[in-house]
Amino acid sequence: MSNIKEHQTMNYDTQMLSSSEEDIEKAAALLREGKVVGIPTETVYGLAADALNSTAVSEIFKAKGRPQDNPLIVHIGEFSDIYKYVTEVPENADKLAKAFWPGPLTMVLPKRDIIPMTTSGGLDTVGIRFPVHPVAREIIRRSGTALAAPSANLSGSPSPTTAMHVYNDMNGRISAIVDGGDCAVGVESTVVSFDKDGRVRLLRPGFVSLEDIKGIVGEGNAVCAKGVTEKISDGEKVLSPGMKYKHYSPKANVTILCGTIEQFTKYVSAHNGDRVCSMIFDSDANGFPFKYITYGDTSEKQARELFAVLRSLDDMGAEQVYARCPEQTGVGLAVYNRLLRAAGFEVVNL
Known part of the structure; x- marks a missing residue:
């Protein structure tokens, strides 16, 4: 594509x-x-x-x-x-x-x-x-x-x-x-559907979080669809955009690394090269020894900056990107969901 x-x-x-x-x-x-x-x-x-x-x-x-x-x-x-x-x-x-x-x-x-x-x-x-x-x-x-x-x-x-x-x-x-200026949220809308019993099913996470939804309809009345964090087969029908195909991806290969900054740094050290770039949190930057770009510390800032950062990786000529894994709650789930698709579900647990 x-x-x-x-x-x-x-x-x-x-x-x-x-x-x-x-x-x-x-x-x-x-x-x-x-x-x-x-x-x-x-x-x-x-x-x-x-x-x-x-x-x-x-x-x-x-x-x-x-x-x-x-x-x-x-x-x-x-x-x-x-x-x-x-x-x-x-x-x-x-x-x-x-x-x-x-x-x-x-x-x-x-x-x-x-x-x-x-x-x-x-x-x-x-x-x-x-x-x-x-x-x-x-x-x-x-x-x-x-x-x-x-x-x-x-x-x-x-x-x-x-x-x-x-x-x-x-x-x-x-x-x-x-031109209406920079977008305030930065990731696409939250998408929900409704089961026959009225239960809310989260199809795509966004700024309105699963926790926000449960706060309105009740803890037991909202669930997360499997496609949010799992790959859906190409032949499967989906109710929401962004659930099936690889999305949000720069030209570079993206890999999500889940672990501490120490574990992350050790992994990048073993896989480093001229065309390798790390996507790290703002607070990781001081003293980080390899080529990097930051994408915020809070989930809200990461949501605003994620797509611009992914686009800038192409300008940097990166061929392999290692991304620190964001939170998987609140707005962080939306950031994780978009990164998963940018990475084609390539995740390494350190």
Whole structure:
């Protein structure tokens, strides 16, 4: 997938737009015409198109080089819009929406026929999100429709958290990019589905943590899906984007090392080379003897910085990356989940 840029066949004159009222209206007009536009959200930048227009949605898949069975998340501009697109809102879904919307939470629910199968990845369900980012919400409002918007990167590469990241991946592939500044959260939204008994199933961790969800619906009413920390087979149907394929990956091979900084340093010493780089915590940097890049100390900072750091590894010419294993609770689970996929599940317990 990393060579997709070299084989691009699309040739748009990609406009760089600001978040001024005039430019937001330009973006909305392009979306009404069935075009694809890169837009900011609080999580990562999204590649937006009219969610109800199959032809427009197909352009997202083409721009990203994304597998057609990978469902897209539909972004709405008002809470009440959910009832236009889904047939049922379970009690726990209503509780979570009241607690976390607008915000970085996506809920997978039975879809109405108005949502094309192209958008839902061939599923009878659809992921719905109500973003908090004011520019995203205004673009949705002015476009007059819900927007399908996966992350605005080439499929498989690290997600974009700045407009320039989007430009680097999508210049010539889409009509425009709206610059709304750096993304505050830095990892994609939390995705949940609901079992027949109403229990919440975490499909993709994000800023809204499993612990946060349990705090709203009760300890016994929320569980983590196996795909969060385990590999899913290629033939298996998934309800959420980011569960099946290798994602978020730089060109370098990434390996997660789980252990103390002393164990980590010893392992890197035995496997070091000119093209080797370590991804360590900020607090590890003082005296670390090998080439490194830091990605924060707290889970929240790691979430904000992770994708930018993964992208910068390509600029550094790294071929092998050893990453310190983050926490696996709270927002840390989201960081670990993204790193797992960037590493193709290559983990070494020291």
